[in-house]
Amino acid sequence: MATTTQERRVTPVHDLRSSRRRAVTEQMTRAVLLIATALSVIVLATLLIDILRDGAGRLSLDFLTSYVSRFPEETGIRAGLTGTLSLMALVALMTFPIGVAGAMYLEEFAPDNRFTRLLEANINNLAGVPSVIYGLLGLSVFVYILGFGRSLLSGALTLTLLVLPVIIVAAREALRSVPREIRDGGLALGATPLQVAARQTLPAAMPGILTGMILSLSRAIGETAPILVAGAIAFRRADNEPWYPLEAYTAIPIHIFDFVKRPQQEFQIEVASAAIIVLLALLLLMNSGAIVLRNRYSRNR
Amino acid sequence: MSAEPTSGRISLTARRKRYGERTVLAVLWLCAAVSVFTTVGIVGVLFFEAFQLFRIPGVSIVEFFTDSAWRPFTDPSSDLFRIGVWPLLNSTLLITAIALLVAVPLGLGSAVYLSEYASPRVRKTVKPALEVLAGVPTVVLGFFALTFMTPLLRSVFGTDVVPIFNAASAGIVVGILIVPTIASISEDAMSAVPRALREGAYGLGASRRHVALRVVFPAALSGIVSAVILGFGRAIGETLIVSLAAGNLPPGDLPALNPFQQVQTMTAYIVQAVGGESPRGSVTFQSIFAVGALLFVVTFAINIVAQRIVRRFREEY
Numbered sequence: 001m002a003t004t005t006q007e008r009r010v011t012p013v014h015d016l017r018s019s020r021r022r023a024v025t026e027q028m029t030r031a032v033l034l035i036a037t038a039l040s041v042i043v044l045a046t047l048l049i050d051i052l053r054d055g056a057g058r059l060s061l062d063f064l065t066s067y068v069s070r071f072p073e074e075t076g077i078r079a080g081l082t083g084t085l086s087l088m089a090l091v092a093l094m095t096f097p098i099g100v101a102g103a104m105y106l107e108e109f110a111p112d113n114r115f116t117r118l119l120e121a122n123i124n125n126l127a128g129v130p131s132v133i134y135g136l137l138g139l140s141v142f143v144y145i146l147g148f149g150r151s152l153l154s155g156a157l158t159l160t161l162l163v164l165p166v167i168i169v170a171a172r173e174a175l176r177s178v179p180r181e182i183r184d185g186g187l188a189l190g191a192t193p194l195q196v197a198a199r200q201t202l203p204a205a206m207p208g209i210l211t212g213m214i215l216s217l218s219r220a221i222g223e224t225a226p227i228l229v230a231g232a233i234a235f236r237r238a239d240n241e242p243w244y245p246l247e248a249y250t251a252i253p254i255h256i257f258d259f260v261k262r263p264q265q266e267f268q269i270e271v272a273s274a275a276i277i278v279l280l281a282l283l284l285l286m287n288s289g290a291i292v293l294r295n296r297y298s299r300n301r
Numbered sequence: 302m303s304a305e306p307t308s309g310r311i312s313l314t315a316r317r318k319r320y321g322e323r324t325v326l327a328v329l330w331l332c333a334a335v336s337v338f339t340t341v342g343i344v345g346v347l348f349f350e351a352f353q354l355f356r357i358p359g360v361s362i363v364e365f366f367t368d369s370a371w372r373p374f375t376d377p378s379s380d381l382f383r384i385g386v387w388p389l390l391n392s393t394l395l396i397t398a399i400a401l402l403v404a405v406p407l408g409l410g411s412a413v414y415l416s417e418y419a420s421p422r423v424r425k426t427v428k429p430a431l432e433v434l435a436g437v438p439t440v441v442l443g444f445f446a447l448t449f450m451t452p453l454l455r456s457v458f459g460t461d462v463v464p465i466f467n468a469a470s471a472g473i474v475v476g477i478l479i480v481p482t483i484a485s486i487s488e489d490a491m492s493a494v495p496r497a498l499r500e501g502a503y504g505l506g507a508s509r510r511h512v513a514l515r516v517v518f519p520a521a522l523s524g525i526v527s528a529v530i531l532g533f534g535r536a537i538g539e540t541l542i543v544s545l546a547a548g549n550l551p552p553g554d555l556p557a558l559n560p561f562q563q564v565q566t567m568t569a570y571i572v573q574a575v576g577g578e579s580p581r582g583s584v585t586f587q588s589i590f591a592v593g594a595l596l597f598v599v600t601f602a603i604n605i606v607a608q609r610i611v612r613r614f615r616e617e618y
Contacts, residue, residue: 022508029510030418036410037419037427040480044434047445101332109326110333123336128531128604129597130538132568133343135575136593140346144581161339168336194322222438225540225568229575229589253440260444260545269448276441283436 051280055273063274068255072266077275080255083152083232084221084282087251090156091220092213095167100202100209102164103171108197126165134162135229143231150231153245158230159223163216170212174205207297214290218283224253252279347597350590357584360384365591371551371565373574373588384588386595388551392468392564396543399472399560400479400536405529407476408483412525415484416491417513428485435481443545446474451546454561462561466548469560474546475539479532486531490524491517523611530607534600540568549573567596 066076110116138158148154178201186196232254252275259272355362359377361384368385375381411431415424451470455463463469494517502516518525548563549570557564565573571589579585 026508026510029513030414033410033414033418036407037414039407040411040434040477040484041427041430043477044430044437046449047437047441050445050449051441098332098335101329102335103333105326105329105333109329119333119337122340125601125604126336126339128534128600129343130535130540130568130600132538132540132571133347133593133597133600136350136571136590137339137343137346139575140350140590141342150578161335161342164339165336168333192319192322194325219436222436222440224438224440225572228572253438256440256444257541257545260440260447272444272448276444279438280441283438287436 048280051273051276054269055271055275055277058270058274059277064278068258072264072271075267075271077252077255077278079250080252080275081278083249083251084253084279086152086249087156087159087227088217088221090152090245091159091163092217094156094160095164095216096213098160099164099167099213100171103168103175103209104197104202106168107172107175108193108201123165123168127169130225131162131223132225132229134158135226137161138226138230148246150233150248151246152249154230155227155232155249155251156245158226159220162223162226163220166216166219167213170216171205171209174208174212175201177208178204207293211290211294211297214286214293218286218290221251222253222279222283224251224257227251228254228257252282343597347590347594350587351594353582354584354587354591357587360584369555370553371570373584377584384584386567386592387555388553388557389565389567389570389592390595391552391555391557392547393537393566393568395468395557395560395564396472396475396539396547396566397533397536399469400476400539401529401533403473403476404479404483404532404536408480408528408532409487409525411480411484412487412491412528413513413518416488417509417517431481431484434477435485439478439539439541440545442474442478443541443543446470446542446546450474458561464548464561464563466546466550466563467561468547468564471543471545471547472560474542475536478539478542479535482535483528483532486528487521487525490521490528493524494520523613527607527611530603530610534603534607537603538568538596538600540572544569544572567592571596 063076064081065078066074067078069075106116106119110119135158138154138161142148142154142157143150148157182200182204183196186200187193191199231248233248233250256272256275256279259267259275262268354360355365357377359382364384365386367387368383369387370383370385371388372381372383377384411427415427419427447470450473451463451465451467454467454470455465498516498520499512502512507516543566547566547569549565550563551565551570552562570592574585574589577585581587
């Protein structure tokens with residue numbers, strides 16, 4: 001018995017001697033790990049190719065400018081497109097000031113006390129709350145208690161609460177990367193901490209803040225569950241242009257959800273794919289905007 | 302050389318009270334506190350509205366937690382009415398288990414490969430691809446589950462075994478959804494393991510596989526475990542993939558373990574019930590919040606556990 005445990009303990013040395021077997025197990029491990037890594041990329045590629053192949057034929061200007069219809073060849077996503085763009089504008093309008101102000105407080109002024117730590121822990125915890133829960137919050141508070149009804153405003157407020165923690169974290173990072181000397185210089189010249197924050201730190205951090213902002217917004221407009229629960233119209237025909245905050249609205253993800261649930265093959269595959277292409281193109285546009293902004297910023301620094 | 306200006310009217314040390322600045326600071330504080338209001342709002346709303354459900358005659362909170370059938374769409378006074386949440390909870394856990402079976406090997410495999418094997422060039426291509434996968438809206442993944450994964454499963458296992466709506470298809474795609482979460486957090490944890498540990502092992506004659514699996518992996522275990530738990534939390538709260546691909550039929554026989562059956566998760570129920578636009582005060586409306594409150598408690602507990610694990614087992618180097 002004693003010899004077997006001894007042998008087991010010297011396995012690495014044994015491996016060193018029979019270098020051929022070791023090379024084989026090494027290669028096999030590498031191959032297995034490579035396959036695990038490649039699978040995700042393959043799935044992503046399959047998904048994109050599948051959608052492009054099914055949806056590209058259905059894309060046209062008419063698809064963007066006509067309303068939803070019972071007939072797959074006539075249907076379009078106009079209401080969803082205007083809805084998504086209006087949602088985006090409203091969410092940006094609300095999250096930008098609140099997010100930047102909150103980040104500025106936490107990064108520049110917050111004293112190191114219990115309440116500040118609670119705030120920070122809270123922001124981290126909110127990131128783990130499922131997005132459908134935000135929909136429930138919106139449904140109860142905005143739709144019913146505040147009486148905004150199933151309107152664009154209710155949806156935008158719901159998405160605002162959803163992305164605010166993300167934006168605060170991104171804005172704090174941007175503020176943190178502003179060099180100490182800029183603040184010290186301002187303070188040395190007699191500016192108050194608030195003046196330094198508003199006129200020196202904030203402008204220097206602005207490109208970073210905007211990048212984070214665009215990325216968070218692109219997350220917000222892809223979200224379906226919160227606005228579906230907080231009153232976006234999914235099953236009815238939405239005819240009105242949702243430029244007014246208190247009117248009913250729909251959005252591209254809601255259209256996709258609706259199309260996929262319809263029984264006809266043309267809706268489920270072709271029309272849904274075409275709507276997905278529009279949504280992904282919008283996200284791609286926003287993300288490349290963010291990347292361009294980040295690159296220009298880092299070159300100037 | 303007296304430093305203190307005792308009688309001068311201009312003092313360099315005294316502060317003027319800047320009321321304007323104080324107001325601005327108060328506004329900034331308020332903006333930071335919005336997140337706390339959000340949390341208080343979520344907890345308050347969920348429990349307040351859930352409580353209203355159990356004030357409706359015929360609906361009991363004991364039944365909610367103990368009964369094994371979920372038929373909330375009938376009149377509470379009828380015999381058909383049953384409001385036990387277990388079928389929904391069972392469905393959620395079934396989908397989550399399938400998702401983790403897919404995501405843990407793929408996510409951890411990717412993390413080990415990217416951290417220990419991949420050349421910088423491969424890393425630079427694969428990591429952004431994973432980020433793109435993480436950024437795909439879940440409704441798109443739901444479409445993928447229903448129109449790609451389901452037909453695939455049906456052609457492999459047979460259309461008589463696999464119904465159109467089934468837990469397996471949704472579970473696999475939810476797994477794909479959380480691969481980037483698990484991979485990127487575990488990779489960060491492994492990359493944070495100090496070089497000295499690896500070089501020590503190589504110096505003793507260990508192979509790359511030994512270093513990766515027996516030195517780096519255990520050293521990064523706290524981060525890896527919390528990555529898996531965070532993925533678990535995301536899978537439980539996933540909504541669109543399950544409501545599109547897993548169906549809307551709460552299982553009748555518990556425990557429901559067959560992956561090729563139609564189920565209804567907690568999140569799918571919320572979406573289904575909301576679609577009817579039932580008025581506030583009705584059983585359907587209030588039950589959405591009761592299910593939501595349960596979902597919130599479960600995900601919250603999972604996140605707290607993940608944070609505890611990271612804090613307790615973090616290795617300091």
